[in-house]
Structures are given as C-alpha cells and as structure tokens.
Amino acid sequence: xxxxxxxxxxxxxxxxxxxxxxxxxxxxxxxxxxxxxxxxxxxxxxxxxxxxxxxxxxxxxxxxxxxxxxxxxxxxxxxxxxxxxxxxxxxxxxxxxxxxxxxxxxxxxxxxxxxxxxxxxxxxxxxxxxxxxxxxxxxxxxxxxxxxxxxxxxxxxxxxxxxxxxxxxxxxxxxxxxxxxxxxxxxxxxxxxxxxxxxxxxxxxxxxxxxxxxxxxxxxxxxxxxxxxxxxxxxxxxxxxxxxxxxxxxxxxxxxxxxxxxxxxxxxxxxxxxxxxxxxxxxxxxxxxxxxxxxxxxxxxxxxxxxxxxxxxxxxxxxxxxxxxxxxxxxxxxxxxxxxxxxxxxxxxxxxxxxxxxxxxxxxxxxxxxxxxxxxxxxxxxxxxxxxxxxxxxxxxxxxxxxxxxxxxxxxxxxxxxxxxxxxxxxxxxxxxxxxxxxxxxxxxxxxxxxxxxxxxxxxxxxxxxxxxxxxxxxxxxxxxxxxxxxxxxxxxxxxxxxxxxxxxxxxxxxxxxxxxxxxxxxxxxxxxxxxxxxxxxxxxxxxxxxxxxxxxxxxxxxxxxxxxxxxxxxxxxxxxxxxxxxxxxxxxxxxxxxxxxxxxxxxxxxxxxxxxxxxxxxxxxxxxxxxxxxxxxxxxxxxxxxxxxxxxxxxxxxxxxxxxxxxxxxxxxxxxxxxxxxxxxxxxxxxxxxxxxxxxxxxxxxxxxxxxxxxxxxxxxxxxxxxxxxxxxxxxxxxxxxxxxxxxxxxxxxxxxxxxxxxxxxxxxxxxxxxxxxxxxxxxxxxxxxxxxxxxxxxxxxxxxxxxxxxxxxxxxxxxxxxx
Numbered sequence: 001x002x003x004x005x006x007x008x009x010x011x012x013x014x015x016x017x018x019x020x021x022x023x024x025x026x027x028x029x030x031x032x033x034x035x036x037x038x039x040x041x042x043x044x045x046x047x048x049x050x051x052x053x054x055x056x057x058x059x060x061x062x063x064x065x066x067x068x069x070x071x072x073x074x075x076x077x078x079x080x081x082x083x084x085x086x087x088x089x090x091x092x093x094x095x096x097x098x099x100x101x102x103x104x105x106x107x108x109x110x111x112x113x114x115x116x117x118x119x120x121x122x123x124x125x126x127x128x129x130x131x132x133x134x135x136x137x138x139x140x141x142x143x144x145x146x147x148x149x150x151x152x153x154x155x156x157x158x159x160x161x162x163x164x165x166x167x168x169x170x171x172x173x174x175x176x177x178x179x180x181x182x183x184x185x186x187x188x189x190x191x192x193x194x195x196x197x198x199x200x201x202x203x204x205x206x207x208x209x210x211x212x213x214x215x216x217x218x219x220x221x222x223x224x225x226x227x228x229x230x231x232x233x234x235x236x237x238x239x240x241x242x243x244x245x246x247x248x249x250x251x252x253x254x255x256x257x258x259x260x261x262x263x264x265x266x267x268x269x270x271x272x273x274x275x276x277x278x279x280x281x282x283x284x285x286x287x288x289x290x291x292x293x294x295x296x297x298x299x300x301x302x303x304x305x306x307x308x309x310x311x312x313x314x315x316x317x318x319x320x321x322x323x324x325x326x327x328x329x330x331x332x333x334x335x336x337x338x339x340x341x342x343x344x345x346x347x348x349x350x351x352x353x354x355x356x357x358x359x360x361x362x363x364x365x366x367x368x369x370x371x372x373x374x375x376x377x378x379x380x381x382x383x384x385x386x387x388x389x390x391x392x393x394x395x396x397x398x399x400x401x402x403x404x405x406x407x408x409x410x411x412x413x414x415x416x417x418x419x420x421x422x423x424x425x426x427x428x429x430x431x432x433x434x435x436x437x438x439x440x441x442x443x444x445x446x447x448x449x450x451x452x453x454x455x456x457x458x459x460x461x462x463x464x465x466x467x468x469x470x471x472x473x474x475x476x477x478x479x480x481x482x483x484x485x486x487x488x489x490x491x492x493x494x495x496x497x498x499x500x501x502x503x504x505x506x507x508x509x510x511x512x513x514x515x516x517x518x519x520x521x522x523x524x525x526x527x528x529x530x531x532x533x534x535x536x537x538x539x540x541x542x543x544x545x546x547x548x549x550x551x552x553x554x555x556x557x558x559x560x561x562x563x564x565x566x567x568x569x570x571x572x573x574x575x576x577x578x579x580x581x582x583x584x585x586x587x588x589x590x591x592x593x594x595x596x597x598x599x600x601x602x603x604x605x606x607x608x609x610x611x612x613x614x615x616x617x618x619x620x621x622x623x624x625x626x627x628x629x630x631x632x633x634x635x636x637x638x639x640x641x642x643x644x645x646x647x648x649x650x651x652x653x654x655x656x657x658x659x660x661x662x663x664x665x666x667x668x669x670x671x672x673x674x675x676x677x678x679x680x681x682x683x684x685x686x687x688x689x690x691x692x693x694x695x696x697x698x699x700x701x702x703x704x705x706x707x708x709x710x711x712x713x714x715x716x717x718x719x720x721x722x723x724x725x726x727x728x729x730x731x732x733x734x735x736x737x738x739x740x741x742x743x744x745x746x747x748x749x750x751x752x753x754x755x756x757x758x759x760x761x762x763x764x765x766x767x768x769x770x771x772x773x774x775x776x777x778x779x780x781x782x783x784x785x786x787x788x789x790x791x792x793x794x795x796x797x798x799x800x801x802x803x804x805x806x807x808x809x810x811x812x813x814x815x816x817x818x819x820x821x
Contacts, residue, residue: 025320395431407421463543487500551568580592764814
C-alpha cells in the first residue's frame, strides 16, 4: 500500500491520502465521478451443500481462476471474504501457496475480513465473534501473510447487532459494510407490493428517504464509531456487467455472456444511475460478489474500454479496487456523512430460534471452551496454558465456523446439518470436555474443588383446592392445576400489588407457516396463528423440596407432543426459574407466555457488544426481538418492571397490554406463502428431531433501570443451574477466581493464553460505566507488565501495574488486556 507522510494539517493529510489512493488505482485527477467495482465471491462454507462439496464444485476453480487473473494483470484486485475456504485451498493446492502468500501480502488478493467466515452478529456469543476475528488473523500470520484488514464485511447476515461498531472497534476494525437491514426489499419479498419498500420507520427508509446516503458513520451505544457502507442493491449488484440475464448465482444461474461495448456501457451507467442519488461523495461502490460467482475474465479490459470510449462524455470513471479502497476514499470526505446510531433489525426473525438444539450445541461448546481455558490457567496448573491452547485449536476453529450466518442461525437443510455441522460441534465438544476433565482433576486443583453451595431455606408452600401457593419475601405465586399447571396469579406479599394478572408460564402453540429464516406473520400469504394453550386442560402439579429450593413439575401435551415444565423457587432469591423440555410438532412454534402487569413503551435488552433500547413493535406484529441475556421493561407510570433472563440467546415479544412471550421451542420447516408457494431465495427445509431444553427466569423489579436492579448479574447467574448434572457449577466458580476486577459491572468474560505475543489475555465486558477506571487482578502471580490491546491481540498501550494488579480505563463496552507474568 502507498505510504502517506505525516502532516500536522488534517485536511491536507486527508487530501494527500485520497490522491495517493487515486494514483494507485489509476483514477485521473479530473475525474469527479468514480464507480469502484470490487470483485469477490460470496462463499457459504456449509449451507445447501457441505463445505467439501462447495470447495470441489466451485471454490477450487474460483480461486485457481482468481490467482491466474491476478498473476496475469498486476493492476487487478480480487477479494476473499473469509479465511475458511482460503485455508482449504491452501491445504489442497500446496503448489499455489507461494502465489497466494505473495498476492495477499501485495494486497491484490484482498481480505475483506480477518474472520473465519462471514458471521452472524445477532445469535452468537460476543466472545465467539471476537475469537473468530482472532483465529482467522492468526492463521494468516502463521503462514507468512501480513495483511491485517481494517474492514469487516458482512455480505449476507440477516440483520446486525446495533452494537456492531463497539464489537468491531474492540477487534481493531474501523470500516464495515452490510447488506441486509430492516425495511429493505429482500428476494423473498418479491411477491409483495414494491411500493411498500423501504418500510416506513425502518433503517432502510432512514438512509434512502431521509439521509439519501449509503455511506454513514455508524456509532455504537458506547460511542465507538466505524465507517459503514450499505449494499442497498445486493452484494452482487455488478455481477451482470458483462452478461445478460437474471443472475450468475450458482443455485439457479440464468445468464449468458455479452462483453460487447454496448452492453458493458449500458450496465456501468445503469449501476451508476442506481447509486448516484445515494452517494454524497464523488465515489460510488458496485459490488461483484454473488454466491460462488467466479472472477470475470479480463475485467480490467472492459473497464479500460469504457473509460477510453465513454468517460470523455459521461464524466464517469470506472475502476477495479477493493471495498476498503472505496471506504478509504469515502473517509476522506467523512464530514459529508451523517453520524447515526442505528438498529438494523428486524430483517427476519425466524432464524433467532430455528433449530434450537443446534444453537444449544454451539452455545454450550463456547462455554465449555472458555471454562477449559480458565481452568488451565489456574496457578495450580502452572505451565499448562499453551498445552490447552494447542489441544483446543481445532475445537475453537469449529466454534468459529459455527458463527457463520447459515450455521448458528439454523438456516441449513437437514442433510448438511446432520452430516457436517452436528459432527463438527460434537467433535469439538468432546475435545473441550476432555480438556475440562484434564485440568479440573489435576491433584492440586482437585483439592480446591468445593460443592456448589446453595441457599438452604425452602419457600413456604401449601396445597389448597387444586392450587399450590408459594410464598417468599419477594412474591407470592399461585399455581393452578385447572390452568394447566400455570401461574394463575402473583402478588407482592407486602404491598399486595398484582405482579402477574393472568395465566402465566403458559405454553402456547402457534401454527407457523414460516421456516428457518422467517416467521409466518412476516410475509404476505404467511400465517402465524395461535392454536392451543397448556392452560386449556388441567394438569397435575408435582412439588419437591430439594436442597436449597422448591421444584414444581408439570407435564402437558400440545399438538400430540409431551412437554414438561419445571419451576424453581428459592426463599432468599427474587428470581423464579423456568425450564421447558420437549419437541414442538412440525410447523409449530411454542412460546412461554406471561401476563405481566407492566405497561411499557420501551424495552431494554443486551445485544452482542452492548445495550439497546427498542420499541415493543417494529415492522412485524408481534415483533420478536433477539436477546443475548436479558430484556427489562418498566411501567411508564410507576417505574416498576419485569426482567426476563435467558439461559442462551433467544427471542421474545412484548405487547403494550403486558403480554410477554418468549420462544421456547420451534419446528417451522420451510416458508410457504398461502400454504403452497416457496419464497425466493429461501430453499432450505429443516426439521427439529430431538427434544430441546429451554431455560429462562423472571424477576419482578422495583423502580430503577436494568443496571440498578442488577439484571445482568442475574442473567449470568443462570449458569448456576439447579437442574445441572454436569458438575460444572463448582468449576465455574473456581475458574472465575483466576482473574477478577474491582467493579461488579466489569465482567471477566475470557481468560486465555496469548495467541500473539506473550502472557495471558483477559477479556472484559462492561455494558455500563465505560470510561471509568478498573483494576484487574490475577490470583497468586506477580505481574511484570500489562498492555491494553485489541481482540486480535495487537498491543495498543502499556498499563500501570502494581503487584498482581493492572489498572486501565474501559475504552468501551469491550476491553482486551495482556498480562505478562
């Protein structure tokens, strides 16, 4: 890349940077309108076909052709959007390794991300995504490739975390590009009326109708900013530049080549006409990167011909470059762009809870890997850190792969799930389990293990006329056999205020004509209709006094499927825990419904990277919002509220009448309009075959926000599960002692051996209070040095160290610290 000399004048430095990039790309000084064609290919590692099938049928030839074109034409740039298939190519084509390494290091085989795959940023855990960026970067480093992207491209994710800027800044990225956002037209909506798009009040409407821009500065909840481009016309807008037809995408290619000057000129100017109304700077971006579309032969010859013959008249210069080149050019005009805090959701909502058993495998795998790493770094396991890093290398790779937007989302057909995705996760889980066993059973560690201590007091309870009444200092709950074993009412024992005003913890079955991506009420011709409720028929309540708590069990039947509900009450805790075990019938979504007494106009919940405030309804009715750990809502009149906490990421809806529903089980097999017609672009069919276990909890809160009521701590405490039989609860407590902080709101989310450089890497999360100092202390070890770094483990600055403690100021919601012992 071109080196820019430092200058004390920011405006002059920006101009010099812009001029240098224009010279490198061959853009004339007098060109006032420039369209940048960035060529790539969207590679799904494990979707309609397995990764090996994709590689053999498409990717191998795709990269062979790309390398050949790049070697033949030194001005050409071709981009790879993820490391997964680059690694497969590296392993399968050793004779091409030197060419690949050279082209990557020259920046002509351009990486649009350091991630293993193009990840979803809604369903995975935050740490899983940060590892994704690290693992891909470290694979490049290990093989002599020095590119460290500033760009993170998300071409096909179905919405994005509103705190994505915070996540990206924490990993050292300053630019991003997204495609699918709320309110835009999608291929599966083509049978709807076009005049309905972009949908009013959506992010798409904000950008196109109000701001008239596809480029903006995206600001996260903690103030982190990234430069963002929105591909409003798909990530394959320019694929047909030298073709005629409908699409070159591999699923249903319907195009034939036409390299004539008339066709190419017409396409370039048509693309520019689409983009110009939304391009406030001199630059327009046209992506060429449809699914498994190969590189276009002699692309530069076509662009050169256009510039030679038509630029003098059109004033439009066409150039091949990288997406990062485009964004760097736009960044030179940053003062022309709006600064926006956006929530680009909901795009679709079905994938939040599709294939729940697969999602649980992915979630549990990451939790197990994090536990194994912490146990290995206990002082009693001195020297085992690098051993565990090596032992878990493959398991972390599969965990990163599972972040893919067609993997953890559950939008892959049964054959691929069962033949590839589940075996990957099971293999990785076995490796994580073996590591936990190894490091927890070491003699020095075994002496420290103590059974998890549970509160001893059992709540007061009594049976009366088909009901069970449970009383604690925090609430009184009445369960009714006539209400199907649900909660018939709940009130505060001191004030007598109603807490739940109708049947709650009720299982509700919906007929769902949606599928793996979308719920049935999201599209024209779909259906999402309530069919049955557990409360419609009586059910027996079984009560057991157990160590530290009271368990109430109830078995019910919905749509021919047997389901068990468990409830857990503790006298000393205001938290009520719930569990649902079962399998939804085909074409059914099963929710747990609570009739709350809260009337709220806003919902506060955590997302990947931060906190977000959302309305009860947006675009869809009802709106099921994605939740990482919790959602909290307060009554507009008196401030009292209710929090719902989840054992793993999920989705819930809330209506202004107080009705709260959280999805427990889902088995919607495929989207069908009017019960017959498949939706374009959503070809996968999937069936849930195994029973799933869903965990949640509720907490009635006095006036005060989520932070004042300690909601996050409650959500994280769900790890201490009364129904857990793995024995991991005591290990989590032991592992948490390795590194601690002096502020309860700053949570240690990971402790691992450094992948880059020396020492131990500590990840911190603070959903509030960023900008304040925090002390990080490592147990029983003296610190030689400490550094603030990014999630790709690149040092930013040294930190103050005293004994076992390092001090830093939280730079945002996420911080990464290197401790050198």
